[in-house]
Every structure is written in structure tokens, then in C-alpha cells.
Amino acid sequence: MDLLAHPVKRKRNADRFGDANGRKKIINQVIFTDCIKNKKMTDIEIQSKFDDINRKLDIVLEEVLAQKQSRQTVEDLVTDVSLIGSDMFKATVVELDNAGIDVDGEALKQLVFKLIRNIDTINEMFGMLESANDLIKDVTPIIHQVGLDSINKMNELEQKGYFEFIAELGRMIDNVVTHFGAEDVKKLSDNIVPMLELVKSLTQPEMLQAFTNGVNVYKNLNTENIPEYSLWKIMREINTPEMKKGMGFMITFLKNISKENK
Template sequence: MDNNNMQEQINEINRKLDLVLEEVMAQRETRQSIEDLTADLTIVGKDAFSSVVTELDNAGVELDGEAVKMLMLKFVRNIDTINEMFEMLESANDFLKDVSPILHQMGLDGIKMMNEMEQKGYIDFFREGMNIMDNIVTHFSTDDVKLLADNIVTIMETVKELTQPDMLKAINSGVVVYKSIDVEDIPEYSMFKAMREMNSKEMRRGIGFMITFLKNIARETEKK
């Protein structure tokens, strides 16, 4: 019985030793693979370095080893900053991906709006408006514009008064009366007939209006 237990223990020890040997062999193979890879990379690196040196020498470029070392040190020292830059680029790329459909839709809406404006005549209106501006610029000088700027308040006050309801009504009445007169068939009046017409109610009111109008103009002129 003791011999059987001892044999089992020996077998267990042998099994564990086999596992240890397998692990050791695997590590040896891994180390050998790493050494082979390192050797291959060293050869490739040397060849690449030699090729770069040759190309630089042929191109007449002198490479400062100290400058290269400082560049590598700066690169390593600022690796966090470089990572942040790449993260910013990734964020910008994601933003462009998100905003591209919106910009595309805005472009389509803008084209549609411009088409509608052209169909309604807005484009032609703006074009003719530019022609108006060109005519104004070519017709008036800089001094004219300066005078306009100096008197813009007076002009705006005049426009304000002209756009009052009573003034618009009076102007409209004058236009209606003028349109009702046939300027090509004006009757002739003799002095006697003119004197007789002055006795009419309409002429007396007209003369009264003219006298009142002229007196008010004179009064306003004296105030200034």
C-alpha cells in the first residue's frame, strides 16, 4: 500500500515537472522569437538608417544629431499635448460628421429659397436696385452727398410733414384737380371776364388761400 502511494506521488511529481519543462520550453521559444525579431528589426533599422543617410547625403542635406536628439526629447516631453491634439482632431472630425447633414440641408434650403426669389422677381428687383444705386453714384458727386448729410435732418422733417394725413390729402386733391384739367384746351380770359370771375365764391376762397399761404410763409421765414 505504501509502495502504491509513493508511486502515485512520484507520478504526480513527474507530471508537474513535465508541465514546468513545457513552460520553460515555451518561454525559451518566446525569448528566442523576441531575440530573432529584435535582430531582424535591428538589421532593418540599420539598413533603413543607412539608406536615409545615403539619400540625405546625396541630396546635400546635413543632419544634426544633436538637433534630432532634441526633437525626440521634445516629442517625448510633449506626448500628452500631442495626444490632446489628436483627440481634438477626432472631436472635430466627429463634429463635421454630425454637422455635414445639417449644412447639406441648409444648402438645399438656400438653393430652394433663391429659386423662389428668382421666380417671384426679387433677383431682378435687386438687380434694378443696383442700377439705381449706380445711377445715383455716377450722377451725384461727393460734395452733393456731403450737402445731403448736412441737411438730412431738414429733409427728414420736410418728408415727415409731407406724409401727414392732411398734407397727403391736400396733395392728392391738387393732383386730382390737375389731372381733371385739359392743359391743351385752356380757355382764354379777358381782363373784364377775369374781374368778373374774381367775384365768384371759388375765386374769393382761392385768393384768400393764396394770401394766407404767402403770409404764413413770410412769417416762418422771419422766424428763421
Template sequence: MADNTTQQIAELNQKVDTILEYVNQQRLKSQALDDLVSDVSIIGKDAYDSTVKALDEHEVVLDPDQLTELGIRLAQNIGNFNSMLDTLGSAMDLMKDVGPIANEVIIDGTKKLHEFEQKGYFEFMKEFGAVIDNVVSYYGVNDVRMLADNVVTILDSVKNLTQPEMLKSIDTAVKVFSNMETENIPEYSIFKVIREINQPEMKKAWGFLFTFLKNMSKINENNN
């Protein structure tokens, strides 16, 4: 009987200790909460006082109705704010993924620009700009308009001039002219000219000249 009583007293003491410990923990939590509330109140009061002072210095007057409307609008657009934050997060993730690629593109572009500079591209463009300036200053608007009207004909002429046969003929003519002694050209009398005309190569040259003139005349007639 005594043993049972002793055991019950021990269990009762243990429960009382548990209750006291719980009460003490609650007291500590309540005290910590009170301290937190006190600190927050002090901080909030300081922030409020600072805000009121700053608004007063800048002569800002707050309308309670406008503040209420602002709060309502903020509450109504919470979903939009969440969507905006989600979009911002997605954009940040995209920037993280695209960042390395963009860096590689920038590095490659910088290397290519350096290569162009080493090859003289920029210097060439600079000098070509001077050429354009000279052309613009020399030719007027009417000249450019005439060029636009005849650009097809000009391109056709350039196309024909760049044909292999034409380039070969031009090259031959240039070579012949460069090999001629233009300062010591011999004089020809009428009789000597007549003799030269009877030479086979001169007959062929005259044939070429007359054929050229006849064909040009036919083309002019067709165009007219």
C-alpha cells in the same frame, strides 16, 4: 509501501510533464519573439534604407545634434501634446454634437433662400442695383455731400408729407387733376374771373391761399 512509491512516482511524472510543458511554451514564446524581432529588424532596415535613399535623392543632410535637440524638445512637450490631443478630442466631440444642428440650420437657410428666390427678392435686388448704378453715375460727390448736410430737413419734410391730413389733401388734389380735361380748359374773361371770385368756394380757396402764404412768411421770419 509499494502504493506510496507508485503515487510519488506518478506525482513526480506529472510535475516533470508540467515543467516540460512550461519550458516548451517559453521556447515557443522566445521563438515567436525572435521571429518578431527579425521581422521588425527587416522592416526597420528597409525603412531606414528607403529613408536614407530618399534623403540622399533630395540632398537632405541630417545633423545629429539637431535630431538630439528635436528629441529633447519633443520629450519636454509631451504634456503639451497630450493637452493638444485632449483639445482635439473635445473639438471632435463638439463637432459631433453641433453637426446635426448645423445641418438643420443649413437646410432651413437653403429653404428660406429658395423661398426668397420664388418671391423675386433676388431679381428685385438685381434691378435695385441697376437703380443705384444710375444714381451713382448721375450724381457727383458734391451732390451726395449736400444730401448728407440736408438729410434731416428732407426727412422732416417726408415725415410731414406722410401725415394723414397731408396725404388726404394730396390725394384730393391728384384726383381733381386727374378728372380735369386739360386739353379743353375754358377761357375766362376778366369779368368772369371777378364773378367767380365772388363765389363762396372761391372765397374759401382764396382764404386758404392767403392763410398759407402768411403762415409760410411767419415761418421764414422765425428761421431767419
């Protein structure tokens, strides 16, 4: 775009300063005439008054000139922007025409109206995007740290053999599934409550203590060197307190089993 094809006529600063100085001379002439009429004032007083008035006028004229320059600058900027916008619009129209693109002015106007009407929604959408971006920035270090902790924990479990244990447990379950059919599973489900009751009873402290005592006795028993007992020796052993107590335990145990089976 050739912006120089539209020159802007501006008034030069020298002319502005000339106008200001002209006004200043007129004011000084009026003041001088007034001072001549007032014969009571001396030349020194008149000159002092002139200097004071000139100083104030300089300040006022500088402020007026600054405001005028600022206004002129804004006007020049508006003019230049208008020219640039006009040239850009013409260039855009030419480019669209060369590309074979037809722009519906009514549709474009409706789009602009929709954008203006939904400006609050657009602002909310951008606010949500900013919040999401902040959330991602805050969560990313946490996710990174969680990933590192998970990797370290998995490595620790692998070192302890958890994965091998789970693999063997899978093999055990596979063997159970292979050797037992659907009918066996059905029977197990039908009898699961009595089995759990049995397990509950076996896990009582007194039962566990009894099992522990029996295991300890069997472990301390020398099965390879069992003494032989004759009938006479058996009769003698029956009369010992230990055998009497053991026989009493067996008889009581069998009697209680018989009562439970009735």
C-alpha cells in the same frame, strides 16, 4: 535579412511530456509505497485512490505544462524579435552608409528624449486634429446646403428683377455724380437737415391726405374743356359758399406764410 542564420534552440514538446510523465510515475510509486505500509486499505480502495490522485495530477501537470509552453513561447518570441531587430538595425546602417548619410547618435537620442518628454503635447495635438476632422465632417453638409440655398435665392432674385434694378440704380447714381460737382455735394450736406425736416413734414398723414386730394382733383379736372368766365360771372361765383371758403383758405395760407417769413 536571413533570419534562418540564427537558429533558436527549443526544447521539444515530447521531452516535456516525458518529464511530466516521469514525475507522475515517481508520485504514484511514493503513494503505492505508502498504501502498502497502511495494510488496512483494500486493493479496490487503493486503486480508487490511485485513480483519483492520477486524475488530479493530470490536471496539475497539464496546467504546469501549459504555463511552461506559454513561457517558452514568449521567450522564443523575444529571441526572434531581438534577432529581427538586430538584423534590421544592421541593414539600416548599411543602407545609410551606402547612401552617404551620417546619423548623429547624440542628436537622435535627444530627439527620442524630446518625443518622450512631449508625449502629452503630441497626444493633445492628435486630439485637436481628430476634433478638427470631426468638425469638418459636421460642417461640410451645412456649407453644402447653404451654398445650394444661396444659389436658389440668387436665382429667385434674378427672376424678380433685383439685379436689373440694382444696375439701373447704379446708372442713376452715375448720372447724379456726373451732373453734380463737389460744390453741389457740399451745399447738399450743409442743407441736408432742413431738407430732411421738410421731408418729415411732408410725410405727415394730414399732408399726404392734402396732396392726395389735390392730385385727385387735378386728375378729375377736364383741362381740355375749361369754361370761360366773364367779369360778371366771376362776381357771381365769388358769392358762392365754395368760393368764399376757398378764398378764406388762400388768404389764411398767405397770412401764415407772411408770419413765418418775419
